[in-house]
Amino acid sequence: MRVYLDAYRSRRIFTEAAHRACGLIRSVGAPSGLYQEAMFAVDALDEARGTVLKALKADGDVVFTSGGTEANNLAIVGAARANPAGRHIVVSAIDQPSVLAPAKDMTKAGFDVDFVGVTEDGTIDLEDLAGTIRRDTTLVSVQSVNQEVGAIQPLSAVVEVVQGSSNALLHTDATYAIGRLPVDLSRIDVDLLSFSSHRLSGPIGAGALYVRPDLNVSPHVMGDTSYHRFRGGTENVPAVAGMGVAVGVMCERKDAIWRHTDMLRRRLLDGVGSIEATRVNSPAEVTPEPTPLHSVGRPLGMPDLANVTFNFAEGEAITLYLDMEEIAVSTGSACASWNLQANYVLMAMGRTHEEAHGSIRFSFDENNTTEEIDRVVEKISEIVERLRSMSAFKPKK
Amino acid sequence: MRVYLDAYRSRRIFTEAAHRACGLIRSVGAPSGLYQEAMFAVDALDEARGTVLKALKADGDVVFTSGGTEANNLAIVGAARANPAGRHIVVSAIDQPSVLAPAKDMTKAGFDVDFVGVTEDGTIDLEDLAGTIRRDTTLVSVQSVNQEVGAIQPLSAVVEVVQGSSNALLHTDATYAIGRLPVDLSRIDVDLLSFSSHRLSGPIGAGALYVRPDLNVSPHVMGDTSYHRFRGGTENVPAVAGMGVAVGVMCERKDAIWRHTDMLRRRLLDGVGSIEATRVNSPAEVTPEPTPLHSVGRPLGMPDLANVTFNFAEGEAITLYLDMEEIAVSTGSACASWNLQANYVLMAMGRTHEEAHGSIRFSFDENNTTEEIDRVVEKISEIVERLRSMSAFKPKK
Numbered sequence: 018m019r020v021y022l023d024a025y026r027s028r029r030i031f032t033e034a035a036h037r038a039c040g041l042i043r044s045v046g047a048p049s050g051l052y053q054e055a056m057f058a059v060d061a062l063d064e065a066r067g068t069v070l071k072a073l074k075a076d077g078d079v080v081f082t083s084g085g086t087e088a089n090n091l092a093i094v095g096a097a098r099a100n101p102a103g104r105h106i107v108v109s110a111i112d113q114p115s116v117l118a119p120a121k122d123m124t125k126a127g128f129d130v131d132f133v134g135v136t137e138d139g140t141i142d143l144e145d146l147a148g149t150i151r152r153d154t155t156l157v158s159v160q161s162v163n164q165e166v167g168a169i170q171p172l173s174a175v176v177e178v179v180q181g182s183s184n185a186l187l188h189t190d191a192t193y194a195i196g197r198l199p200v201d202l203s204r205i206d207v208d209l210l211s212f213s214s215h216r217l218s219g220p221i222g223a224g225a226l227y228v229r230p231d232l233n234v235s236p237h238v239m240g241d242t243s244y245h246r247f248r249g250g251t252e253n254v255p256a257v258a259g260m261g262v263a264v265g266v267m268c269e270r271k272d273a274i275w276r277h278t279d280m281l282r283r284r285l286l287d288g289v290g291s292i293e294a295t296r297v298n299s300p301a302e303v304t305p306e307p308t309p310l311h312s313v314g315r316p317l318g319m320p321d322l323a324n325v326t327f328n329f330a331e332g333e334a335i336t337l338y339l340d341m342e343e344i345a346v347s348t349g350s351a352c353a354s355w356n357l358q359a360n361y362v363l364m365a366m367g368r369t370h371e372e373a374h375g376s377i378r379f380s381f382d383e384n385n386t387t388e389e390i391d392r393v394v395e396k397i398s399e400i401v402e403r404l405r406s407m408s409a410f411k412p413k414k
Numbered sequence: 415m416r417v418y419l420d421a422y423r424s425r426r427i428f429t430e431a432a433h434r435a436c437g438l439i440r441s442v443g444a445p446s447g448l449y450q451e452a453m454f455a456v457d458a459l460d461e462a463r464g465t466v467l468k469a470l471k472a473d474g475d476v477v478f479t480s481g482g483t484e485a486n487n488l489a490i491v492g493a494a495r496a497n498p499a500g501r502h503i504v505v506s507a508i509d510q511p512s513v514l515a516p517a518k519d520m521t522k523a524g525f526d527v528d529f530v531g532v533t534e535d536g537t538i539d540l541e542d543l544a545g546t547i548r549r550d551t552t553l554v555s556v557q558s559v560n561q562e563v564g565a566i567q568p569l570s571a572v573v574e575v576v577q578g579s580s581n582a583l584l585h586t587d588a589t590y591a592i593g594r595l596p597v598d599l600s601r602i603d604v605d606l607l608s609f610s611s612h613r614l615s616g617p618i619g620a621g622a623l624y625v626r627p628d629l630n631v632s633p634h635v636m637g638d639t640s641y642h643r644f645r646g647g648t649e650n651v652p653a654v655a656g657m658g659v660a661v662g663v664m665c666e667r668k669d670a671i672w673r674h675t676d677m678l679r680r681r682l683l684d685g686v687g688s689i690e691a692t693r694v695n696s697p698a699e700v701t702p703e704p705t706p707l708h709s710v711g712r713p714l715g716m717p718d719l720a721n722v723t724f725n726f727a728e729g730e731a732i733t734l735y736l737d738m739e740e741i742a743v744s745t746g747s748a749c750a751s752w753n754l755q756a757n758y759v760l761m762a763m764g765r766t767h768e769e770a771h772g773s774i775r776f777s778f779d780e781n782n783t784t785e786e787i788d789r790v791v792e793k794i795s796e797i798v799e800r801l802r803s804m805s806a807f808k809p810k811k
Contacts, residue, residue, distance in 0.1 A: 026446070027648070029442050030440055042617055043426075045424045045426050047423050047424045047612075051734060052733065053737060083480030084650075086635055086647030087484075113638075114646060115647065126522075220439055221652065223619075238487060239512065239515035239519060240510065240511045240512030241483075250482075250512065251618060253619035253650075336448045339449075
């Protein structure tokens with residue numbers, strides 16, 4: 018039996034979401050038609066939109082995209098281009114590549130782009146943010162939950178800093194927040210919010226961008242915009258409908274999933290804590306019940322993620338050996354990362370190259386069991402010991 | 415029983431393609447992981463890539479996208495940005511909005527963009543093309559088959575004109591060519607070729623861009639490019655695998671589909687030909703066997719599409735009445751079009767506003783029957799007569 022501990026790369030799909038998507042795969046309705054099949058497609062999209070707005074406690078619009086990457090691209094490029102009053106963009110240095118890459122790209126269109134650092138806890142440095150925001154800042158993007166270490170970002174404080182000194186729009190990539198913890202847009206003033214389907218147990222191939230009422234966004238995927246003025250192309254109706262189901266299921270089971278995964282995380286950390294020369298990169302504190310996003314004021318982590326550095330061992334080697342033991346995890350090692358550098362999140366948190374290279378990200382869902390965790394602890398202890406015995410580096414006794 | 419005659423908007427999915435996609439929907443492998451599930455995903459993508467290259471008789475690369483729209487965007491924006499030696503782009507005026515919109519958008523990045531007109535047959539005006547190409551033209555985009563009237567474009571002549579006076583890259587949107595007729599890239603020198611899954615009976619949510627060896631393209635969807643350097647984001651593995659199956663099935667059944675749909679088209683045109691004041695907008699000649707794309711030298715149409723204008727009747731009204739009779743077709747009328755203008759393809763072909771507004775696009779697949787066609791002819795005759803009797807306009811007796 019395989020042990021899958023990489024829910025932050027792709028979360029195992031809910032049966033309900035798979036059924037919804039596959040039930041629609043034979044439907045021929047592209048929403049742009051003028052006939053019943055098309056109306057059926059429009060209804061399916063409207064239903065998903067309603068579920069998303071309800072989950073966010075928000076009015077406004079939801080643009081369906083091909084995934085979180087496209088949604089983040091649309092937020093950065095589309096919002097900056099449609100609202101170019103100022104030409105300054107600020108993003109958190111530990112956001113996803115799908116935020117960082119388009120932000121960098123906007124420099125070619127004449128925008129100034131600044132990246133704001135983080136503390137060693139993996140949360141945005143609010144002083145750095147305050148010093149970076151300018152009166153002409155157009156757009157600020159700070160994720161809700163970090164993808165590598167699970168740090169929940171202090172978004173209410175971010176809103177306060179941004180609104181205190183600019184008219185900038187605020188975008189948050191809420192990929193690991195929506196469905197996992199309460200995201201209440203009546204309590205937190207963001208203009209744009211994106212997420213990905215397959216990271217909340219929906220089908221791959223869908224994502225969404227929430228857009229505050231009356232806000233304009235330039236299409237990034239350009240073409241026939243007859244269904245939605247912010248996006249060209251035919252919507253992936255089966256995947257979007259499945260994503261809507263997944264959002265609903267995640268929200269409904271939020272508390273139970275939180276408690277179960279938190280129990281697994283604590284068991285794992287207890288186990289690997291007995292291996293010498295390890296360091297936990299995720300925030301130490303996780304609340305016993307789901308943390309409301311608007312309430313975060315101190316470093317808090319997620320229950321379903323643990324990022325751990327095993328010093329004097331290489332993350333890629335650990336990952337490959339674990340795979341041979343039928344265990345799937347993720348590493349912040351160079352070859353596994355998008356820019357072939359040591360994990361940029363851990364580096365931004367002040368970790369050394371060696372610490373970043375030796376890091377493993379364990380992430381859980383409700384299907385993981387205590388038996389699986391015990392096997393992972395046993396195997397990783399053996400593997401780390403073996404790698405260290407082959408290595409020139411040794412922990413100091 | 416519904417009669418679905420809108421295969422050019424979305425072609426009914428092959429059972430084989432649906433099974434392939436749904437069989438993979440529970441797989442958790444994003445290709446970026448370092449474990450078996452990810453290798454499995456990479457294998458599925460490689461298999462689809464192999465099928466596509468075999469269908470095109472080509473070496474080179476295939477970038478998988480979320481659909482034809484994204485593939486066309488990547489071709490235009492990505493190729494122009496990565497190869498900016500000249501700053502001049504030329505596109506056919508009747509290409510898809512997903513080609514036209516990004517081409518127009520490139521003017522904001524400092525490119526000159528020209529649109530080349532077509533003849534009344536709906537094929538590109540080669541003299542206009544020759545007069546438009548400049549020595550500094552970077553990129554030329556001319557589709558393979560037109561989406562509204564089914565005119566097959568004289569691509570070999572286009573290649574000759576382009577290569578005779580520039581070093582421009584040539585892109586073709588082959589959405590309605592691949593799988594429908596022989597597309598042999600060893601006989602026709604294009605650099606970039608795009609297509610859409612759901613328009614060749616694959617699942618919605620996938621598309622592809624073929625890229626000639628050694629050619630560079632800047633990512634348009636930007637993010638984690640660890641799987642493919644030309645595109646960020648997680649690939650939609652189930653949909654891409656299903657698309658690969660669909661390409662294979664279409665290629666295999668090409669001849670039979672060609673003959674069956676051609677028989678349906680001729681039956682439909684015979685039937686509606688007895689309605690007065692109609693005009694067929696599609697090319698009159700269709701070859702009895704699939705037309706090889708590289709061989710097209712005179713106006714030729716497709717077997718599975720017929721675009722007909724019913725003068726003194728409004729296309730949107732015809733479409734809505736047909737829907738009430740359980741028949742789904744497409745119209746070039748204003749409200750159904752992406753830019754709220756009368757169909758731009760028919761207008762570019764020199765048709766009047768009235769002719770464009772009264773046009774209906776019938777498109778067929780192998781599941782349509784002669785009985786269905788007979789019912790469509792009967793119903794459309796009644797509907798057109800009724801609409802004309804209510805209209806201020808009357809055909810001249």
